[in-house]
Amino acid sequence: MTAQPPEPSARPAPSGELRASHDDREAVVEQLRDAAAEGRIDLDELDARLEQALTSKTQAELAVLTADLPRLDSTGSQLPLVLKGGMYGASRGPGRWEVPGHVIAHGGMGGVKIDFTRVECRLKEVAVEAxxxxxxxxxxxxxxxxxxxxxxxxxxxxxxxxxTPDRLPGAPLIRLTGSGGAGGVVIRHPSRRELRKLRSNPTPG
Known part of the structure; x- marks a missing residue:
């Protein structure tokens, strides 16, 4: 009697094609509501995305709904921004950029500059580790x-x-921790030259 070849095992579906669970949909719903509360999406768009989230069948369909929102970790918290100076330095700003609640900067050999002067930050407090x-x-x-x-x-x-200690109503507080190391850490307001540049070109991309 001739032995039959074994049947091929089923291949796992790509992650985006995996079926979404109730918990997957609920996590996206919460992220969308948080985004609306932060002013990232308006109420009409929130309603439309919530409807899609509740009827999504796969994780890929859910991923589309939050692709333009800040990335979250497994606990639902926004991932920190990490800047490493390395050999050639690193910077963020002075253009518009997404400010997370937590920023980590390692000066390295090249130094790091973080410029918040053009951002629109709705957070009451930003933790910066320098x-x-x-x-x-x-x-x-x-x-x-x-x-x-x-x-x-x-x-x-x-x-x-x-x-300066003169805080405007609603303005964020930068809570700075970390270590100066050998290169030191400076936190300051814009210089006169930077202010002139801001006034001459107030709305860059």
Whole structure:
């Protein structure tokens, strides 16, 4: 009697084609509601996306609904922005960019600059971890924003807090922690040159 060849095993479906569970749909619904509360999408768009979320069959259909929103980790929290100076330095800003609730900066050999002057931030507080390492970290915040730096270890390079305590209503607080390392950490408002540039070109992309 001739042996029959084994039947081929079923191949797993690509992750995007996996069927969505009730928990998957509920997680997207919560993310959409949070986005609407933060002003990222309006109420009409919220209603449309919620309807699609509740009727989505696959994870790929759900993913489309949140593709233009900040990425979340497995606990539903927005992932931190991590900047590493490396050999050549790194920066974020001065253009418009998405401000998460947590930013981590490692100065490395090339240094890091974080410029908040053109952002639209609806958060009441932004946690910034700055590690000066060799070449330091510079943080620029708009006039009217304030900084809390008591949790910062100045290290060898020191901490230079050149901000003012005059906080505008609704303006974010930068809660700065970390270590100055050898390069130090500076947090300040825009310089005169930067202010002139802001006024001459107030709405860059």
């Amino acid at each position: 590690y000066g390492e060799t070449s330091g970290v510079t943080i620029v915040i708009p006039d009217g924003w304030t900084a809390e730096t008591s949790g910062m270890d100045p290290g060898v390079g020191g901490l230079a807090d050149r901000t």
